[in-house]
Amino acid sequence: MQCIETGLSGCVILEPKIIRDERGYFMESFNEKTFAAVSGQEVHFVQDNQSHSTQGVLRGLHYQCGAHAQAKLVRVIHGEVLDVAVDIRPESPTFGKHVAVHLSAENQRQLFIPRGFAHGFLVLSATATFFYKCDNFYDKESEGGILFNDPDLGIDWQFPLDTVLVSEKDKNLPTFKNARNVW
Template sequence: MKFIETKLKGCFILEPNIIKDERGYFMESFNEQTFEKGTKQKIHFVQDNQSYSSMGVLRGLHYQTGNHAQAKLVRVLSGEVLDVAVDIRPESDTYGQHITVLLSGENQKQFFVPRGFAHGFLVLSEKATFFYKCDNFYNKESEGGIKYDDLDLNIDWQFDTDKLIISEKDQSLPNFKSARKAW
């Protein structure tokens, strides 16, 4: 597995070693020892989540606060999404900056988003199955979020905004400056 640290310290793109032959392919999608060596972080994942969505569905930008903050290792099992992480760590040199990563069932890339980041994704294919591991359990009282079209973040979702499908909850999220603090 290849680990590529992004401009946002602690965020990594993971490129698996895929062994292909006439039968199909094999890959190791997660190995705790390899992960710790590649990221230089000791993370213990405790919960797996999966969603299935149609083209234009935008989920996010979400995060958990305080003791319930979550690191996530995300991937796409089928389809294609634009995945986004926003640094919401006030002490960080990249506070308020974001990165986008194209994840698909075809490229099999994964994206590690550590604690202290807001996260979201947009489905670019007809359908997509999105899978992620979390290092902390979900806690409703610790939810935080930032509106997807925040002017300060200026995220290019690479999609016609008139065709986005966004939950009522996500449409009512606050802007970056008004969002609940992560810590």
């Protein structure tokens, strides 16, 4: 597994070693010991989530607050998405900065998003199946979110925003300046 820095502390791209032959391929999608060795971080996942969406669906930007904050390891099993992580840790030198990464079933890349980040993705292919591991359990009372098209964040979603499919809940999230404090 190769670890690629994103410029946001703790947020890294992982490229698994893929073994291909005439039958197809094999890869180890996660190994706790290997992850710690290549990233210098320790994580223990307790919950797996999966969603399936059509082209133009935008989910996010979401996070969990306080004791329920979550680190995530995200990947795409089918299709392609633009995955975005926003640093919302007030003490971080990259506070308010974001990274956008193309994740697809073809490139098999994964993005590790540490606690203290908001996260969202937009489906670029006809459909996409998105899978992610969390290191903490979801808690409805600890939800936080930021409006996906907040001009202060300046996220280029690489898709016409007037055509995206966004839930009513996500359309009404606060701006970055007015978002719930993650800690």
